Amino acid sequence: MFKLFGSLFRAATLCAAPHHQSVMNSAKLGAVLDENEQESQAAANGLDAGTSSYEEHIARLKAEAEAQDCANRLRVAQEQLAEYAAQKEEDSVGLVQEAERLKEALGQLLKHPGSTASDFQEIAHLFNGLLDKLNDAATEARAFAAQQASDLATLKRSSAQADLDNDVDMKRVRDDSASTSEAGEEAAAGEDALEEPLRGPIASQPAGLPSTSFAERARYIPLRLSHDERKLLRLLESALNVSEYTDKVDILTWRNKNQRVNAQIRDLCAILSGLMVATNYKKGQDLIRDRSFADNEEFFQDIFELGRRYKILNPDKMRSEYGKLMYLLMDSAEPAIQEMLEFKCVRQLRTVYNFLEERGGLAMLDDSLMHTATAEIIAGERPRHEVQRDIKIKEKAREALSRRYRSARLSEEEILLCIYSISDNNSYLLFNRDPIDRFIHFFHRYFKSDSHEPGYSLAIQGGRDGARLTHNHERQYHYVLQSLTLWREISTEMFKLWYLAETDMLREGNSYRLCDTGQGLNRVQSASQVGRAMQQILNRVQSRIGSWVGSSVVHLGDHNVPNALMFIDKYTQVPRILNPVVSVLEELPKLYRDSNLRAYIDSSFGGVEQCRKAIIVDFCRHAFDGSGADNFFDAGSCIDGRLTSAWNWCSKIEKKPFYHVFKLAGWVGFDGEVKS
Known part of the structure; x- marks a missing residue:
């Protein structure tokens, strides 16, 4: 019997094997990634002596990017393997300790002359439970080892496919394409509810909201668009819809990227100016009178900023247009691009907090009526009169706030716009x-x-x-x-x-x-x-x-x-x-x-x-x-x-x-x- 439990104890001790295997796999993965990094640097250093210094610079940047990517992969793999190994080690130590206690208990039981059948049954129950845990641990260790071996094989296969210098066919294709690009350099340059419905009156605050004040929340809540801004939004969406900005900028080419970015941004601004003329001839005529984009810097900043605000408040809208807009603004933030454009396209996002701060109305955010004025009304299966009652209470709270905090710098309409913007955030939480x-x-x-x-x-x-x-x-x-x-x-x-x-x-x-x-x-x-x-x-x-x-x-x-x-x-x-x-x-x-x-x-x-x-x-x-x-x-x-x-x-x-x-x-x- 003790020999059986000695074997069981050794089996439990072996459950720590995934820890050592994790370290070995991490070391092997590091060696493979280091080899990839060395191959990338060797490829950069082994460029043909006849290539230009510009091509050498681009190749060196690509090699550094690949090496950095490999380093990031290695870091993530090491962190995850270390965490997994630590957890497996902790589990195996617990199993070993449980096996030791069981071994001691059985030894004491066998030495006691008055042992009963119930005592033996209890020991057998503990033994079966420990055996099940050991089997689970062994199964998990085997699956882990098989998965790591598969990942390592995939990584080696990817590295072998990336070894272009040893691939004769790929090298021939690459050389042919290089000669073709040299022969036609000028042509190439030109192509560039639950079971029970939610009941009750207006909630003072959405359930589970962090214990932050409205003032803190309002710092990140965009201001809802006004009626005039929505007209400009349609212009922006139309211009972005026909724009091919990312298709022409985010490509691998030898042309000067700054010139491409400058040309695409100016094209988009020209489209916006033309649409403005078609929408409002008088304002459009003022916009393009001098044909200078720099003179209309404020207009372009406003129209780009309101598009960003609209997207945050409506995540399901502008799915493709928003990406073009953000990549365009990302490029325009580069100092070299700003120098070529002669104006900035980016301005700070207008939030409820900034708007009220400019007009001296921040005190409204600490008013107790804000909870009632911005809360969501959930109808569910409630009677219609209860829903109507809650709507009236909410409307009265809004009217009271607008009258209480209006001033020469802050009108009632602007106060309601801020309240509606915070309500938009609550609506987002309700549906998302x-x-x-x-x-x-x-x-x-x-x-x-x-x-x-x-x-x-x-x-x-x-x-x-x-x-x-x-x-x-x-x-x-x-x-x-x-x-x-x-x-x-x-x-x-x-x-x-x-x-x-x-x-x-x-x-x-x-x-x-x-x-x-x-x-x-x-x-x-x-x-x-x-x-x-x-x-x-x-x-x-x-x-x-x-x-x-x-x-x-x-x-x-x-x-x-x-x-x-x-x-x-x-x-x-x-x-x-x-x-x-x-x-x-x-x-x-x-x-x-x-x-x-x-x-x-x-x-x-x-x-x-x-x-x-x-x-x-x-x-x-x-x-x-x-x-x-x-x-x-x-x-x-x-x-x-x-x-x-x-x-x-x-x-x-x-x-x-x-x-x-x-x-x-x-x-x-x-x-x-x-x-x-």
Whole structure:
């Protein structure tokens, strides 16, 4: 018997193997990436002696960019492997200690002459529990080793494909293209709701809002557009719609980029001037009288700024136009471009706080009526007279504020504009953050961390059904809950993050580099202010939860999230994922009232509750399984990888057994709207 437990003790000790294997894999990965960096530098140093100094400079910059990208990949991989190894080491130590206690208890029991059968049964129960844990640990260690071996093989294969100097066919194609470009240099240069509806009167403040004052929130809330500004917005959208700015600027070419940027910005300004003439001939004539863009600097700054404000307040609008606008303004912030344009295109974003500060109306933000005047009225299934009563209370609060704080510098209409702008922020939270709260409600309703119903375990295993992580039910429960909590906090702070993102992108001197990130050419630019804000949010969530499962790496300014614009675009997708899922879960009881649909749901799932649990358990397993990328440190359990896995789940919805339930509930896509 003691020999058996000695073998068991040795098996538990071996569970620390993933730690040593992680270190070895990290070292191997570092060696491979160092080899890639050396090859890139050797390729830059081995340029043909006949090339020009300009081409040598460009090649050297490309080699440095590739080396920096490799260094970033290595850093992320080392951090994640170290965190995973530390967790595995902690788990294995716990198993070893439990095995030691069990061994001592059995020894004492065998020595005691009065041992009973119940004592032996208790020891056997402990033994079986420990054996199950050891088997889980061994399975996870094997999956980890297989996954790391696969990632390493993929990395080696990518390095071999990138070895262009040893590839004769690729070298011949490259040489032929070089000779062709030399022969035609001049020609090439020219081409350049829950079960119970939300009830009650007006809420004083949106649920779960951080304990910040209106004055702090107003610093990052853009001012709503006036009627005249909306006319200019249509001009801007029309000009950006026909513009091919990114197509002509973000390309790999030997032409002078500053000249291309200058020409494209001037073309866009000319289009805006022409549209202004067509809209209002008198104002347009004044705009183009001297044919000098520098003389109309204020007009162009205003029209570009109002487009930025409109996008923040309406994330679903200007999807393609906003990217062109931000990249144009990013280029215009360069000192060399400003010198060529002779004016600045960027001005500070107009927020509610700045507007009231200029007119001496900041005291209004501390008024107790602000909660009532800006709160959202949720109708639900309440009687109509109750909703009308709440609307009247809200309108009276607005009228009282406008009368109380009006002055010679601040009119009632301007006060109402500020109140409406803050209300827009509350509306954003209602439609973008509240779906996360409702899904967390369903999650707590159907799942517990320490137990699960048969067939509804959240456990996942790497290599099975596309999963890249291996978690038991309890670990996956906490992993999903902390991911949802983090998304909720990011949605709450989205206006602040968006404001900081634009500040990072448009800051003078914050240059970028154009490189292939694996998803096409992208502008890789640092975003220090957004990074600090994300770390604060992450630390707040970690301190609230108490423990953290997975990696805490935030990708920003690397090949995964190249710049702050991509960061904003990534996290505005959260409500587009969760809104349809929550809507389907809430629509199921209504579908069940139809006799034909009831028969379908009963025969396929066994009822409404079973159908709901089938949807939620599949989402919580495979939308948080580390899938969606080619390697571990591009997806896995990092902060951004969790959202990558969720999008991967959305792309496979047609293969799910509940796909027809989604269609019956009015789902049309994760990038559209749910029919009412």
